[in-house]
Every structure is written in C-alpha cells, then in structure tokens.
Amino acid sequence: MRITRAGEYAVRCVLYLSAQKDGIVVSRREIARKMDIPDQFLSKIAQQLARSGFMEIIQGAKGGYRLLVSPRKITLLDVVETVMGEIFLNDCLMNPTSCNRSPVCAMNRIWDSAKNQLRTTLRNATFDKLLGEESCLFP
DSSP states (O other), X not given: OOOOHHHHXXXXXXXXXXTSOTTOXXXXXXXXXXXXOOHHHHHHHHHHHHHTTSEEEEOSTTOEEEEOSXXXXXXXXXXXXHHHOSOOSSHHHHOXXXXXXXXXXXXXXXXXXXXXXXXXXXXXXXXXXXXXXXOTXXX
16 A cells, blocks of 8 residues: 555645644645645645645735644544545455455455554654654755
8 A cells, every 4th residue: 555645645735734833824835836736736635634624724915824733632544534535455445345265364454453553653753752853845
C-alpha cells in the first residue's frame, strides 16, 4: 500500500497549519506555495479535512484555513485515513469475501498484523511531535 499524493498533501497541509499560532488563518495560496501542493488539490483536501473537523475554511478576502484541533491531538493516521479511507494492505483484508481462504490463511494473519503495526505507528505520530523534529516544513 502506498500513501497517495492526496495523503502526502494532506499531511503537509496539516503540518503547516500546526506550525501557526492558535487561531491564525493562513491563505490557501500561502500553504500551496510553501508546501508545494497544487492549488486545486489543496482545495479538495481542505474540504475533506474540514468535514472531518480538523480545520475550518474561511471564505472572503481575508479567508483561508485555520486548524481547529490541537496538533498534539491530530495523528498521521487521522489525516491519512481522512483523505484515503481506512488503510488496508491487501484485498483479503479490505474485502474478506474476495477470497474463500481468508479465514484460515496464514498470509491473511500476517497482512493483518502488518496493517495493525502500520496503523499503530501512524497513530503514535502526532503533529506536535513532528514539529519538534526535522520535517518537510522547513526544507
């Protein structure tokens, strides 16, 4: 499973907003320019993140985006699954009826374990921690 561009761009957007002071509205153009996100892509991603309650979209001349949730409460898993859906590593996990061997298959258990480890790793990575380390925010 590969994190799609949408997942990567969503992480960049939330990371940039996480670096701002509480309540600061940042223009879409600024985020797109500073984080190398195509403007059209950013608009779609922002809508998904806003629907999930992570950020707010403010219309008008002084509009832009504002984070609504503390960076210490937002995980990489939250953001990635907001734009990509739940992470699965193979078809058997996503759709158990796709393979009649799934309930007894040793590979199924390994894929499930790997998926759970990946989800745990992403769940433990909060945006406040990412800001404390070297990140793609400041190339």
